[in-house]
Amino acid sequence: MQIHGSGALITGGASGLGLATARALAAAGAHVTLLDLPSSSGAEAAEELGGTFSPGDVTSAEDAANAVAAANEQAPLRIVVNCAGVATPAKVLNRDGTPAALADFERVVRINLIGTYNVTAQAAAVIAKNEATDSGDRGVIVNTASVAAFDGQIGQPAYASSKGGVHAMTLPIARELARYGIRVCTIAPGIMETPMLAGLPEAAQASLGEQVPYPARLGKPTEYAALVQSIVENDYLNGETIRLDGAIRMAPK
Known part of the structure; x- marks a missing residue:
């Protein structure tokens, strides 16, 4: 998939992995649109990149549809990267032995899993109608899970299950959208x-980095962005979850 001249939608694009990805794609010639909360610095980030800011919530079908439409107006939408998410920690039981609030679990799953699905579905409906490239490609969607999907730690039942869901839906969605060249x-x-x-x-950051076998440091958002770019450009990568983790396997806590 050629990046130059393509429309790209990045959720959570105002900061972190999303912003790094937006910068990389913009530098490669994509027309970027950022979907992030109205309270974020999305407008400033979009201005920096010469792109578009579509304020909204990934869990809202209307907001996602508006962002997809805005991205498709700039150039044929071909690239979608879902980076929006939260990592609110919570155990199953509180210290007094009572169940943790169900609403807290639901919020994490709603943003991380349902939000990712929502944007994927809204985007796929538009990409599927766009003209295919000479090789039959229409687009690529890159979602963000976590090593917690496989190595969830104590205090991460909501986060791990939400990211596990993102991983689990990758293959069935890839199989379904194959007919459209997505x-x-x-x-x-x-x-x-x-x-x-x-x-x-x-000191805490250094300690976390030392848990990584090699390289013994925290991963860089630019490294995530580089992998996104590789996935977009490599037409034979499909239906796969790729760990980007320096070979770490998370301990129980």
Whole structure:
């Protein structure tokens, strides 16, 4: 899939993995549209990239459809990267032995899993109607899981299950959308240098990095973005979840 001249929609594009991806795709010649919350710095990020900001919530079908339409107006939408997500920790039982609030579990699953599915579905409906390239390609959708999908830690039942769901739906969606020339892949990042971790003390960040076999450091958002670009450009990558984690396997806690 050629990036130059293609329309690209990135959710969670105002910061972290999403912003790094938007920068990489814009540098490669894509027309980028960022979908992020109205309270985010999405407008500033879009201005920096010469792109478009579509404020909204990934769990809203209307907001997702509006973002897809905005992206398709700039250029034929061919690239979608779902980076929006939350990692709110919570155990099954509180310290007093009572069940944790169900609403907290539902919120994480709704944003990470249902939000990813929502944007994927809204985007696929539009990409499927766009003209195919000479090789029959119409687009590629890259979703974001996590190593927690496979190595979930204590306090991550909601996060791990939401990311496990993103991984699990990769192959069936890829198989369904194959008839339209749309590929679907997922990246499962390890411990990445995102705004979520940037607030930790340097010693804590270094300690986390040392848990990675090699290289013994946090992953960089630019490395995630580079993998996205590789997936987009490699037409034979489809239906696969790729771990980007320095060979880490998470301990129970």
